[in-house]
Amino acid sequence: MAGEIPPAQPPPGPPPRPLLWRWRRNPLRRRTDALQAWLGLGVLITVLAVAPVVAVLVADTARGHYEDTARHQKQTRYEADAALTEDAPRHPEPGSDEEKRTRYPVEVRVVTREGRTRTTRTEVQPGLTAGNTVRIWVTADGEATDAPLTAGEIRSRTMGWALVAAIGVALTGAAAHALTGLALRRRNLAHWDTAWAETAPRWTTPT
Structure with a gap:
């Protein structure tokens, strides 16, 4: 129908970009691109700072648990x-x-x-x-x-729990970054729809 605004099409997928492109000033960089870059850096720093602390705390708890278990086993x-x-x-x-x-x-x-x-x-x-x-x-x-558990088994299980804890922190950070990126992408698409609604009427001519 003449004069009808065609539906907005999502922007094409981003072409291959150089490393750290979100940090470089250019006319095509959106505000959300810079925001996502800073959020990614924040997540990375947080994971690198938190993962070792969590791993040490979990390892200490696990070692205490298995040492108590070994003592009880030796007694019984x-x-x-x-x-x-x-x-x-x-x-x-x-x-x-x-x-x-x-x-x-x-x-x-x-x-x-x-x-x-x-x-x-x-x-x-x-x-x-x-x-x-x-x-x-x-x-x-x-x-x-x-x-009863040996010293080697206690050490192995303790290291295993520490590794699991560190991986858990990393996966949590990756999930948070992915969800943030998804939210920003949805926001970009919403802005795209708004911009298209304003631009499309200029391209349509009633007959």
Whole structure:
């Protein structure tokens, strides 16, 4: 229909631009471009400042937790001899490296510190027969369990949590920057629609 304002089309995607183009003065740079550049710099500085602090705090908390856990485990667990009550399966590749790493769950009989005999299940090497004795860690009631955490395991888990914390801060900063960029882009598109509404009538001629 003559005189009808055609709908605004979004501006074309930005062409390849040199690094730090938002910091350079040029007629095409919008106010939001400079704002986004400053916000990006602020997010980067914040992440670089906050991430190490958060990582140290999380690492300290994690180390304290795992050290307490290790102390409790050493107080409530001990090693005991356990006799197999059944044969362990044989590995299909005897003598292989895989056999050396493989463990099969079997039922074993242990005697607790209180002198009570009970059965539990633990993992043993392939090919052991009933009556063989293995050394395992058990709880106070004779239940098979893992060995207490070692200093190396505590250190590894602590570093893992510190790394997760640092990555979490970085991802949070990246998400904040992305959301900010999306908001600025929507604002630019709204301004584009407004400008088009003012300009389009000049390009239309009633017939």
